[in-house]
Amino acid sequence: MSDSAVPGAADRGVEGVEGEERDDLNKAxxxxxxxxxxxxxxxxxxxxxxxxxxxxxxxxxxxxxxxxxxxxxxxxxxxxxxxxxxxxxxxxxxxxxxxxxxxxxxxxxxxxxxxxxxxxxxxxxxxxxxxxxxxxxxxxxxxxxxxxxxxxxxxxxxxxxxxxxxxxxxxxxxxxxxxxxxxxxxxxxxxxxxxxxxxxxxxxxxxxxxxxxxxxxxxxxxxxxxxxxxxxxxxxxxxxxxxxxxxxxxxxxxxxxxxxxxxxxxxxxxxxxxxxxxxxxxxxxxxxxxxxxxxxxxxxxxxxxxxxxxxxxxxxxxxxxxxxxxxxxxxxxxxxxxxxxxxxxxxxxxxERPSVPDPERPVDLWAASGAVAFEAVDFGYVEDRPILPPFDLRIPAGQTIALVGSTGAGKSTLAKLISRFYDPSHGRITLDDVDLRDLHPKDLRRAIVMVTQEAYLFSGTVADNIAIGKPEASRDEIIEAARAVGADEFIRGLPNGYETDVNKRGGRVSAGQRQLISFARAFLANPAVLILDEATASLDIPSERLVQDALQTLLADRTAVIIAHRLSTVSIADRVLVMEHGRIIEDGSPAELIGGTGRFAQLHASWRESLV
Amino acid sequence: MPEVSTPDVAETTTAGTVATLSRLRPYAAKALPRIYLAMVVTLLASAVALTIPQVLRWLVDGPLADGDVTQLWIAFGIVLGLGVLEAILIGLRRALVLTPGTHVEARMRNALFAHLQDLPVSFHDRWPSGQLLSRAVSDLNLIRRWLAFGLVLLVVNVLTLIGGLIIMVTLNWVLGLIFAAAAVPVIAYGFSFERKYSDVARRSQDQAGDLATSVEESVHGIRVLKAFGRGRYALKRFENQAEQLRGTEIEKAKAIAGIWLYLTLIPDLAFGVCLVVGVWLASTGQSSVGELVAFFATATVLLFPIWSMGYFLAMTLDAKTATLRFFEVMDSENTITDPAAPVTIEGGAGELVFDDVHFRYQDAPAAFPDLIDGVSLTVRPGETMALVGLTGSGKSTLTALTTRLYDVTGGAVRVDGADIRSLSRADLRTRIAMAFEEATLFSTTVRENVLLGRPDATEAELREALDIAQASFVDDLPQGLDTKVGEEGMSLSGGQRQRLALARAIAARPSILVLDDPLSALDVDTEALVEAALRRVLARTTALIVAHRPSTVALADRVALLENGRVTAVGTHSELLATSEHYRFVISSLEGERAPQMTELDQKGARS
Known part of the structure; x- marks a missing residue:
């Protein structure tokens, strides 16, 4: 990292990992x-x-x-x-x-x-x-x-x-x-x-x-x-x-x-x-x-x-x-x-201090209902380059939201803000009226879980990998979760079933199967707010259908934000948000939007065409 | 942990230390003459150190007894001269050995890297990269230090000890033999130490490798750990491993403490006995005071070589284990190699044929059916074939076979009539370019990432590939095409990475394009744009495309339906829709067709 990239480096000296690659450090x-x-x-x-x-x-x-x-x-x-x-x-x-x-x-x-x-x-x-x-x-x-x-x-x-x-x-x-x-x-x-x-x-x-x-x-x-x-x-x-x-x-x-x-x-x-x-x-x-x-x-x-x-x-x-x-x-x-x-x-x-620090005096939130709100939030990864201009958004507890829009519209950024991978530049995001920054990480992670497109598997057994969602889960719970997302069948087909080591002996699983495992993880974690960022992209249609069915039951009593390019997801959503250039340009029930003449109606039409 | 990286400890110990270490010879060949020379120089330095007590003896018995001042000056001059000589010789030893030592380390590291890149993907599936990393870094570092220090000083110390003992026996044979006798129990203990220490050293290095693997996974899987708030859980796992390593290291220290006990205790005991006997001998006139002085001065010179033996012995055993671990990788045979006389295809229209292809992982249990179970399929020149099937039906595996990331275990894959195993790998992989669903980007510029398969492509070709993949977003990056994307392309979104990977495959201008679900992370609009652009490329290229969506299938001339590792139907999209129920089940997502498909799935579930 060059020092020129860090304005004000002179005042703070070489903090954290700054100056790590340099060997011409001055005396101070x-x-x-x-x-x-x-x-x-x-x-x-x-x-x-x-x-x-x-x-x-x-x-x-x-x-x-x-x-x-x-x-x-x-x-x-x-x-x-x-x-x-x-x-x-x-x-x-x-x-x-x-x-x-x-x-x-x-x-x-x-x-x-x-x-x-x-x-x-x-x-x-x-x-x-x-x-x-x-x-x-x-x-x-x-x-x-x-x-x-x-x-x-x-x-x-x-x-x-x-x-x-x-x-x-x-x-x-x-x-x-x-x-x-x-x-x-x-x-x-x-x-x-x-x-x-x-x-x-x-x-x-x-x-x-x-x-x-x-x-x-x-x-x-x-x-x-x-x-x-x-x-x-x-x-x-x-x-x-x-x-x-x-x-x-x-x-x-x-x-x-x-x-x-x-x-x-x-x-x-x-x-x-x-x-x-x-x-x-x-x-x-x-x-x-x-x-x-x-x-x-x-x-x-x-x-x-x-x-x-x-x-x-x-x-x-x-x-x-x-x-x-x-x-x-x-x-x-x-x-x-x-x-x-x-x-x-x-x-x-x-x-190095985490840019998303843990609160000093965390607010207790044992059982969140799942109401999420953005209040005057704006955000940019780099200063002066806003990705999301200021906006407000209320997601009532239990609502399932589909977030659609073209690549780079800011959907994933929004998802990362809800799961507090990043903090907003201004404004605040709340869960049950508590600022996310005031929540104990334990409470936060129990309440909000995000599943992304990259389904990383750790070395260990398939069961271990599912149990990341809930380390204390019993074997029955693990199997239950796998069954709910339609992963049980293929897992049983592996050489040692749930005990198959993912690095070993034919335990190598395909990208789609990895996504199913990571879905099972989320299912097991049982959060109040579930965020799915392109989590079904690698699934074949029948698997995706199974997952969708599972989601319908899973999401009945919880808040969910689903980002998916396949608009089939929309059928299980209560509300659709269409994003473009960081702004929410349409907001309504699927039926309303499909029936309208806006961006979503267009998207939906072209998606229908792509199915034939 | 792969079974290969933890061979039986018994096996480790049976491989002789000398036999194992001499396997380093090819890498150290150039350095060996200098290492031998360094031994000679060091031996000279030791001889010099051993000469000083002789001067002392002469001084005590001669000039000091006589009160001769001139002779005292001469003695001073000799001692000073010898002292300077010793320092010069030590400097020479370092100059001789250390630079070649670094060359050996570098040579071994490059060889390991080259071999690892050459080894088939199936090897990498089995070996966690932490184990590979710990071999490439810590183990080789250890071997270098052993070659530069350990080997030279171990040999020289042994020779110094022998020389010193001879001098002591000549000075006074009774005292000398008492001291020599003390070596017997030390040597005896040394053998049991070797066994004990080798085991622990091996365990510690393996555990360090496992720890490195955990570190790697915790970093690569950081998003999952964060999303589920499982940092603590990962920490616990890591702590358990670190705890194990700590236990092993302490065990190792106990073994070292054991040998140190012997190495310090026994010479001291011999010293004490020699003191009493020596004084008695001097009192009866069987020895002079000067001899006694020289004897103890010599014995003192020998003390450090004796004590350091424990250190160098442990170092040698560590180096042996490191060597074993290095060769575990180097000995792993590459099963996917170039043929002795590669066939070259002139021109080549780009026909891709699967001829009764079978594939199974080598380590799959015997009872398991083949993953690819007799696939016969012809993709005609210029044709685009879509591969459709359920998750786990073998689509990705089949694509991996085309570029020999894995070799078929039965049947053959042919390109323009030639078995791909008869082509050189470089030639084959120039003809066929792949885009993987998981787009790997390397920590270099966007340009280099896209031109990975054809670094000499023109700017226009690069632009064309980016345009087809709808990757114009690169122009908005801080330095455009010269922006460094992080390792794994961390700062780019999944869709952006996928488009770069697609552009990479297109820029390679292969005669056959193999795409493994290349559009899964794209939104509908972008996907439509990519598909429209891709049609132009596909018109002039043979292609095999794994597809999950009807829209991707629409790019294809024909579709092959895979079921449990077999092709069960081939035809156009509409043909298959009309004739194959399974195809409808796999590809169609229209709501109206849902009910019957679900029942089929239930039946499927009931069957297995």
Whole structure:
């Protein structure tokens, strides 16, 4: 999304998913994004704090016991050896025992810590997955229609993967590594102050190098997230549209395009790795120089008699060990950068507010009668491009309305407004005199159900798919619903009847059969207001007739808005609305309108002709 | 979940780790020399690291004992030089391995994509795309990291350990052997770890794929979930799967904790024993202090390779599982391929013949009748044939057979006398263009979407196709023909999408046009306009049209009536109206004829 498309972007900075595809964020924008991803991170970690404290305690003890090693060896050589020369076994046995004890404690605690930290990171991941999933479901259709499904999928798959990788091994490495380094440094200071200062001196180039790496890699990591999202978008759409791909022989073109995206992704990845390839040996270099300096200075002091050999050995071992976790730490930092970039994108999605928000104080509406009213409503998907100019409309409870008009007249838009997929730009829409915006989503969805032309089936059985209309429905209710819309017969003919998996073993159903299933869903949901948007388009005539018969009983005591191009629907309607260019131009009973000379009379006549 | 994606866990473990991973060879071939070189370089770096303790030994036993300052400077110089060399070698290793690693990943990803596009539609029917996505993204990422890090460091660590042990044995054979003996239980545990971890790793990757599928469905099915207010319900389902994955991941962590316990505990125990024995040896003069110092310094160098073994072993097993999952797809055989020597048809009037065609899904239970049960039908050149039948009678399936989206399981489909299986797929699909009822649009411009089948069409041809499909609405889009329509064409209405899909099929200028209920989402007026325009195209093209409405049937010269996968009548619309009761039942919606038809339907219901 380019910023020019978003007026006022400068004031709000980069809110939500804005600026997601950019890697040239300025300082303020960068800070804004960073702050929000840190806030998200904080909120994820907070519930885990007790367990986190426990695991840090565990790892502190285990690290202390690990760090004790060189000191024990120094003690063994410097004290144990002379004592043993005097046949005193005590000090050396003590040293051996201490080492064993430290080993057992350290190893046991590390194992415990590994499990603990997995529990923590998995809980965090679970929480994050759940939040993103729930939030995605909450976001309005408007968001979903502009933010391609591939991108939202990549947020929930590859971005979450990056965070999982960090949490999986990263946190272990970080906590253990940092503690190991701190304790090693402390042990070195306790053992020998001068060597300690040498180590401290080595931290200066270390900090400089790390800062350089951070600055260089941050932008690159953002780019990898964008590159992998593009890759996923292309992949998902090619796989879901495989029939069209094959029928129009676009395999080769797709391969080229996908290859280009893969190459882009590879290149950004390779650049990140190159930067890291300088950072990592740099760390080793600093460490090795420090070891040599400790050795030189210590050597002089040993010659001067100011230091014992065992202490020198321990100082060298500590210095070397201090840098041991550096590579792991660098890898952690790598993972951290990648995860931060992912977290930035995810926090952007989480920051998006639904343009159709849930009410703060919902009005209770347990059993709606189904009276719908539009009061001075107008609407446009984009500002200044009205689709529906201001209008009023009252639909009394129980009335069945047929909405007719040519494609693009605004019929579907009207339907989407009633089911609150969108909110009107001005005015209000009410159900039983309650503004739709004040209804709890639960009440709203129980009262108003829309069936569209695209009958999407979820993986699972046919029965599962019907039960989406009413998850707690019994098997009898499900069968009853299927029978009512005339779907029972074909479902029984499937390999496992209602238990047939729609992805498996001949469970593949035709477009018309899918529509019947989605009709059964709506039947089962039993709403006060039913909206059918071209819901019978794929049905053959006998099925449609059956559905119509079912509708007649179904709609007897409820409000319905039916959009259908086949005017046969009109026969079951109490009232017909004819729309053109967003306006309702005719409104009356079917008989009135057919008998008149208006638009509907024309439509009806041409439809009759098309039947012969 | 398709059964293919969850093979028996037993099968997974029996496939050897090495055998499985070596299947990566063809993809990694180019990178292998550099990977081997990287191993050599890394080994050198380890050797350098192992040399430093030797300098220490010499320093402790020599210059430090003698108080020789010049020698101390030399020692410093050597240690510094070795340190710089180690850093350079490590840098070299990264430079060698990492770029080729990304190339291997890219190559595998492209190969997977190409193979998936090649695989028949029946494969895609069975495999949820989330499982495919998790293979294409996460699994390949894992394999790259293993090739670049895991493989090199695993091999080098093992060699370093062996080298270090040899040095330690040479320094002092008693201490060295004590340390070496400690390796036995670690290795023994390693084997049981491999088995345990492989199982969990497999389960976790499969569950991650299922989770990806749920994510995809929740996004693609968002309208249904919203319309019924079932966000919570979908969430619950998703949560259950995420919960399972969490359990598996924790199980995995427990397995790792197990091996870590061994890997840290046992070397530490050996260290403790060596300390006591070493000091005793030094006290009896069987070892020098310098040797002792060098021994412990060497053992310290070895500690990290030992600890990291657990990490790299787990990574290797993850990579093995990822490789298995990758090859599950790559090994799936494409049953719909080009013939070895494709026949070419010169010109070709466009005759389409179904000759005793049978079709059933491979995985359909044996007791099930064929979906297409012996269809013989000839569509003459230039003729328009309508396919009429009840929902589920096999109309769409029959159309899918014409372009080999599925292959017939009996009989043959012929185009201009040639069995379509003897033509190359590209040739066949150039001759026959399809419009599906569900119009798939790709996330690109309107122009590219319409010209999908013939990118080199002229502007005039494009306009003509759009005009015939009554798709002039594209000119009102923000950027006209260059407007990007969303993936799935989300911002367009169903009717608009259908018209673009129709325009696409027309723009392809095939000799045979196959249209699967292409006008279902259009309003009566638009439909009439499209039909009028379509007549011009149909006059010069052979066409097979699935029709539900009399108005669509009116476009056809003849009509074939399908019943339970069989053609039961062929003739003109009026002939069939006069002779076939079933045809009247299927196609006629005049109120007066309703009563007798309903009774027929009741009988039908009673029969089944």
């Amino acid at each position: 924008e960068s800070a804004q994004i960073r702050a929000r991803s840190l806030r998200l991170l904080g909120s994820l970690i907070r519930p885990m704090r007790v367990k986190l404290a426990l695991s840090i305690f565990v790892v502190v003890i285990s690290t202390i016991s690990q760090v004790a090693g060189p000191s024990i060896i120094a003690y063994g050589i410097d004290t144990g050896l002379p004592a043993l020369l005097n046949a005193d076994w005590m000090p050396v046995s003590l040293a051996g025992l201490a080492y064993l004890l430290a080993g057992i404690t350290g190893a046991g605690l590390i194992a415990w810590f590994t499990v603990l930290s997995a529990q923590i990171s998995q809980a965090i991941l679970f929480d994050l997955r759940r939040r993103v999933f729930l939030h995605t479901q909450r976001l309005s259709l408007e968001f979903h229609e502009s933010y391609t499904s591939g991108r939202i999928i990549s947020r929930q798959t590859s971005d979450l993967d990056a965070i999982r990788e960090l949490l999986d091994s990263g946190i272990n490495q970080l906590v253990q590594g940092v503690l190991y380094m701190v304790f090693t440094a402390v042990a070195l200071f306790l053992l020998d102050v001068e060597s300690g200062f040498i180590l401290l001196g080595a931290l200066v180039p270390l900090a400089v190098l790390t800062r350089w790496f951070q600055l260089r890699s941050q932008r690159l990591f953002r780019r990898t997230r964008v590159a992998s999202a593009r890759l996923i978008v292309k992949f998902v759409e090619s796989m879901t549209g495989i029939r069209a791909v094959k029928a129009f022989r676009t395999e080769k073109r797709n391969e080229d395009e996908f290859g280009g995206l893969v190459e882009g992704h590879r290149e950004t990845n390779a650049r990140v790795i190159k930067v890291f390839g300088i950072y990592d040996p740099g760390l080793v270099l600093i460490g090795n120089v420090a070891v040599a300096v400790v050795l030189l200075v210590g050597g002089f002091r040993v010659i001067d008699g100011g230091m014992e050999i065992g202490v020198l050995l321990a100082a060298v071992l500590y210095t070397r060990r201090f840098f041991d976790p550096m590579e792991d730490m660098a890898m952690f930092y790598n993972g951290y950068q990648s995860a931060t970039a992912a977290l930035e994108k995810i926090s952007g999605v989480l920051e």
